[in-house]
Amino acid sequence: MKKITIKYITNTISSKELSELKVLLREKKNQDLFKDYIKDYYDIHTLLNKPDIDSAYKKIWDTINEKEQPRQYVLPSWFKYSSAAALIVLTFSFSYFFINNQKPINNLNSFEEVVSPGVDKATLTLEDGSSVVLEKGQHYNTEEVESNGEQIVYNKKGSTSISYNYLTVPRGGKFEVKLADDTQVWLNSESELKYPVTFKKGETRQVVLVYGEAYFDVSPSENHNGATFKVVSNLQEVEVLGTEFNIKAYKDEESVYTTLAEGKVSVRNDVFKEKLNVGEQSVLNEVTGNIKIKTVNVYNETAWRKGIFSFKNKPLKEIMKALSRWYDIDIIIKNKKLEDIRFNGVLSKSMNLEEILEPIKRNINLNYKVYDDKIVLE
Template identity: 30%
Template sequence: MQHIAGLFLQKLQGTLDSAAATELEQWLSAQSAENRAFYTSMTSWTEIEEALHQFYQIDETAAWNDVWQRIGQESPKTSPAIRPIWIRRTAAAAAVLLLVGLGTGWWLHRKTVINSTIPPMASLGDTNVVPGGNKATLQLADGSVIVLDSAANGALSQQGNTLVRKEKEGALSYESLSPRPDTALVYNKVSTPRGGQYQVVLPDGTKVWLNAASSLRYPTAFNGNERSVELTGEAYFEVAANATKHFKVTVASSQHTPMQLEVLGTSFNIQAYGDEPVQAATLVTGKVNVVAGDQQALLIPGHEALLTRHSNRMQVQAADLDATLAWKNGLFYLQDANITDIMRQIARWYDVDVVYEGAIPQQFVGKIPRSMNLPDVLKILESTGWVHFRVEGKKITVQP
């Protein structure tokens, strides 16, 4: 998508050559009619600025400052009243990726009549629920618990011959203090709440990113011929290569068939939330063997093994890596997603409860930054005209 967004930017800037223009046209022709209309609108300065204005519904200064912040640039100091048009258009060009990321669901609100009997999000009161962040607890071998988001950086504890450190906000690491391994395995466990995420660097150098409502149990030193950890929820792994010690992940879920992954050095994602209908192991690089009961599958990069709830049958298929890794890259990725799929993600990330009043049959397409406050996310979804929300504290009622 970044490559396609780059072609849109070139078209906006008048630098698109004939070969790139053909590529863009071929890509557009493969999209649905709604998608084509949306993406075509992103080649018009007027449409872009109107979209930004309607999305923010606030003054121009705040809108453009937020766009600059989202694209990692410092906002120009020029007063908006006298800001040259080229500065505004430079920002608009850079904002294309943001608007494309919001997707057709956001764009369609300008083409849809909202049901006037349901109060819009703005009338639901001040419900400024902020997004999740780096929150987790560390359970040590003796059962004591350290709240990591409030702990100071630096050494936290010594577990056997291993020093546990909080390196920076949202990261935990382990450092061996002796060349001699511990004789007995000592286990730690990192757990993220709803609305939390955390990164752990294991004793062998393997990096693990935990999504919300997840946990990882592991030894503070990997002895013997195997490196074994236990996961609940969702995590992305970048396994340190070691040809003499296989890395094994055991996935625990009361709602799914137990799953194990065996690797040497590779990167992959595991999603095993108990409230999700499907459990998935997705390989990004390297090679991994997935075992579930008496079945196993050797995955190649770009493929995933799926287990449906209460099913003993494993299915292997090509994976959408953008969708799988969206959470790690700070996005909600909606690809023909129904509202219950979306709201499960929202419930975990914003630590809210969701109830339903009526069915919403439509499917949603688009990407929404997880850094947005909850009202902004709900406003984007409401803008389709397909769904409305009533928010009372931490409870969200979903209505057609």
């Protein structure tokens, strides 16, 4: 439903897909999904006042009912001023927008054979060192834990002894875990979390983000006799009472980014201790140990959790890192002059990588070659 919705909004939907969408939208549950996705897709990204989502949805719904040819679709009036809806904006001293009158994207067999979007998958490593592969459609159940292949849930009434598990998500994967205290964690591609199978009553609830990116929705401390929750990651410690936040601490990046979505947290290391307010992000430099605080768009920093790439003034180098992790393929920028070109764009993580690279190729004179284990941008 997400992919076909994006194709409609971005004017890349075929006549056949439009017919499929109309059929899907006959069902109330799909109408609700459609509306929710439009809200997620637009509401943070308008550069003017926040749009009236209900009105925008009605306009889109009316257009679907009237629409005969996909290319006749008119975007909502507030949308043309926004950076959303998979418009990739090339930023130099001015911006180029491209959405209409695009040439059809060629279907390259090499892409289909080599590259595919990420899926739900992870490896669970138990206290004794044994491991279990978790994949969508496969179930794993014990007295302590159960998984449906998309999420792993720990039983609050599990073992009383303290043991630790590791959940490792490879490149090209994502996974969710619900800890024994009801804290929920979403793990992005190429990430690893260490955590206790159970928590001792009254003691600090502590987990370790070994590397990668994770979004935490922490169970409030009042539900656990006042016990605080801590996340230890490379060179820093985040302490919370009950909140939602994102930590990005990849091994191939020089900084650790902590973004607060709700509540309050403090970020500390041996030198600094800083408190974050909602909408703020701490940036820890792993070389100097310094922590800087800046205001960010929380949606842009956490959209990955909802299956969306949201790039706001991001250099091509950073975008390609994110794509490499999700599509599990190395992307090498051979022409170093391209690395710092900045883009705005919102894209579904279910899109084919080719659908993302082709518009970039057409607008910055970019060529790329696809190999079995890598893509080279020239």
